[in-house]
Amino acid sequence: MDCQLHLAQLEPTLGNLDANLAMHVETAERAVEEGVDLLLFSELSLTGYFLKDQTPEVALKRGEGPLARIAELSKDVSIAAGFVERAADGQLYNAYGFWEDGELVGLHRKVHLVTYGMFEEHRDMGAGCEFATIESRHGRFAVLTCEDAWHMQGPMLAFHSGVDALLVPSASPARGVQANGAGLGSVQAWERLLSTWALLTQTWVCHINRVGFEDGIGFGGGTRVIDPFGESTAALEGLDAGTLSARMDSAALDRARVALPLRRDDRAWILARELAQRAEAGGWEGRAE
Amino acid sequence: MSELDISEELTIELLVRFLRSEAGKFGFDRVICGLSGGVDSAVSVGLAAQAFGPENVLGVMMPYRTSNPSSEADARAVAEALGIETRKVDISAMADGYLGDAQIDDRMRRGNVMARCRMIVLYDLSVEWGGLVLGTSNKTEILLGYSTQWGDSASALNPLGDLYKHQVFQLAAHLELPCEVIDKAPSADLFEGQTDEDELGFSYEEVDRLLLKMIDERWTEAELVAAGFDLDFVKLVASRIAANQYKRLPPIIAKLGPRSVNHDFRYLRSWGR
Numbered sequence: 174m175d176c177q178l179h180l181a182q183l184e185p186t187l188g189n190l191d192a193n194l195a196m197h198v199e200t201a202e203r204a205v206e207e208g209v210d211l212l213l214f215s216e217l218s219l220t221g222y223f224l225k226d227q228t229p230e231v232a233l234k235r236g237e238g239p240l241a242r243i244a245e246l247s248k249d250v251s252i253a254a255g256f257v258e259r260a261a262d263g264q265l266y267n268a269y270g271f272w273e274d275g276e277l278v279g280l281h282r283k284v285h286l287v288t289y290g291m292f293e294e295h296r297d298m299g300a301g302c303e304f305a306t307i308e309s310r311h312g313r314f315a316v317l318t319c320e321d322a323w324h325m326q327g328p329m330l331a332f333h334s335g336v337d338a339l340l341v342p343s344a345s346p347a348r349g350v351q352a353n354g355a356g357l358g359s360v361q362a363w364e365r366l367l368s369t370w371a372l373l374t375q376t377w378v379c380h381i382n383r384v385g386f387e388d389g390i391g392f393g394g395g396t397r398v399i400d401p402f403g404e405s406t407a408a409l410e411g412l413d414a415g416t417l418s419a420r421m422d423s424a425a426l427d428r429a430r431v432a433l434p435l436r437r438d439d440r441a442w443i444l445a446r447e448l449a450q451r452a453e454a455g456g457w458e459g460r461a462e
Numbered sequence: 463m464s465e466l467d468i469s470e471e472l473t474i475e476l477l478v479r480f481l482r483s484e485a486g487k488f489g490f491d492r493v494i495c496g497l498s499g500g501v502d503s504a505v506s507v508g509l510a511a512q513a514f515g516p517e518n519v520l521g522v523m524m525p526y527r528t529s530n531p532s533s534e535a536d537a538r539a540v541a542e543a544l545g546i547e548t549r550k551v552d553i554s555a556m557a558d559g560y561l562g563d564a565q566i567d568d569r570m571r572r573g574n575v576m577a578r579c580r581m582i583v584l585y586d587l588s589v590e591w592g593g594l595v596l597g598t599s600n601k602t603e604i605l606l607g608y609s610t611q612w613g614d615s616a617s618a619l620n621p622l623g624d625l626y627k628h629q630v631f632q633l634a635a636h637l638e639l640p641c642e643v644i645d646k647a648p649s650a651d652l653f654e655g656q657t658d659e660d661e662l663g664f665s666y667e668e669v670d671r672l673l674l675k676m677i678d679e680r681w682t683e684a685e686l687v688a689a690g691f692d693l694d695f696v697k698l699v700a701s702r703i704a705a706n707q708y709k710r711l712p713p714i715i716a717k718l719g720p721r722s723v724n725h726d727f728r729y730l731r732s733w734g735r
Contacts (some may be wrong), residue, residue, distance in 0.1 A: 186734070186735060187730060187732045187733060187734060187735060188733060188734050189734050189735075221732075223730050223732075225728035225729055225730065226727065226728045226729055227729060227733065347476060350468045350469050350472045350473045350476065351467070351468060351469065352463070352467035352468050352469045352470075353469070354469065356472065357472065385483060386479070386480055386483040386484055386732075387730055387732045388484075388730040388731050388732050389480065389484065391476055391479065391480060391483075412475065412476070412479055
């Protein structure tokens with residue numbers, strides 16, 4: 174893997190597919206001009222985030238309208254972007270597609286829908302049930318959409334799938350303005366979390382957040398790339414829209430994995446055995462809280 | 463250093479962006495705000511002046527005949543410091559036209575009428591000025607219900623609604639607003655000698671500390687008492703918050719059909735913007 178990236182920290186217009194597609198096209202054309210290999214957008218980048226009753230109104234079937242245009246653009250640059258998917262059975266998902274050479278080559282349906290506090294995703298969308306690996310000509314990737322990165326299953330499976338990078342698109346609200354001199358609390362939390370996943374999974378991590386406001390809730394930016402040692406190699410500071418240029422390579426993966434042979438020494442079978450025993454003892458849904 | 467302290471720079475940056483973004487979505491780049499001479503409206507217009515430029519902020523002073531003259535002087539000092547335009551509309555005739563005929567002596571009712579007269583003036587002038595009405599209610603008063611519904615609580619855009627009074631004072635100092643506004647005792651100036659803290663029966667500092675734990679950190683009553691808060695004070699504040707929930711929500715609509723406004727017809731104001 175040797176990959177030149179653009180991470181687009183943009184401000185989608187809520188529920189306006191045309192405006193958002195235009196923004197994606199413009200960003201992709203610039204990426205092509207600059208010889209970028211892979212262009213990453215944020216969660217629900219084509220629709221905006223707090224959709225509520227707009228969710229079914231902006232949902233797209235695979236290959237429909239704006240997605241066909243993204244596929245077309247992907248002939249010149251690999252693209253990952255977020256949208257509401259209307260599945261063949263009519264269910265709606267918080268989806269993140271990956272297009273390459275004119276085709277949709279991967280699609281992650283957000284598993285851990287956020288439904289607490291200010292969030293109500295599960296009210297409007299169904300939950301995905303797998304963490305698939307995306308095989309791209311630029312590397313092997315796993316997608317953790319926002320809250321997916323706050324649960325251990327996704328990163329752990331990605332670790333065992335031997336991915337090169339975790340792609341973490343989010344629409345994370347800006348929160349925490351305490352006087353500790355360290356900036357937004359939400360951005361700090363993301364950096365700590367993703368730096369930890371980079372260290373533990375020994376992969377690159379690409380976090381693509383958005384900016385702007387939806388009815389008073391601001392989105393916190395903080396788009397960054399973290400290397401397999403847990404260090405940020407590139408980041409957008411502040412709350413402006415912008416594009417982050419970065420590079421990921423295999424050499425850093427190799428160095429990290431030689432320095433700390435976490436894969437060699439992992440004992441996943443213990444986890445598998447313990448989980449199997451718990452499943453047999455009563456399953457997960459019926460367990461005592 | 464207080465646990466209530468916020469980063470002024472970060473907060474101001476977010477709020478300035480908030481004002482520009484939310485007003486801009488509706489095609490506005492100017493605002494109008496009642497200027498009482500108090501710290502809340504001073505901070506609101508201070509933020510707006512940064513967001514839109516002072517020339518796009520109109521501060522309106524709306525004294526009633528019993529208002530303390532120093533309030534208007536303080537409001538003018540704020541406007542002068544920020545370089546914003548001002549307008550003065552005396553609401554005495556307007557309010558007395560109703561209060562006199564109806565022979566209303568009750569202090570609370572009179573105060574509410576004045577607050578609602580001011581709302582009428584602001585919303586009317588907002589058309590002439592071509593700007594949105596900027597709110598000045600802070601989180602402390604919103605939670606305590608210490609405002610007049612459809613009066614001073616009415617606005618299109620409120621940058622202070624998630625800031626406790628302590629934090630509003632912090633921003634006032636950071637924005638270098640005139641010290642007479644920061645140093646005086648907060649007052650709604652609805653009757654002579656009125657101060658917020660006398661009327662509420664506790665200090666802002668005291669209640670802000672409690673609200674931070676009770677609301678933001680979800681401490682239980684037992685935990686709050688164990689931490690040193692007086693049980694009666696905790697109960698009083700909790701009951702005020704619950705009793706005033708109606709002021710924080712739109713009117714109740716009886717559900718009849720399959721999709722009812724405010725129940726299951728759910729769209730943001732930012733819908734398509």
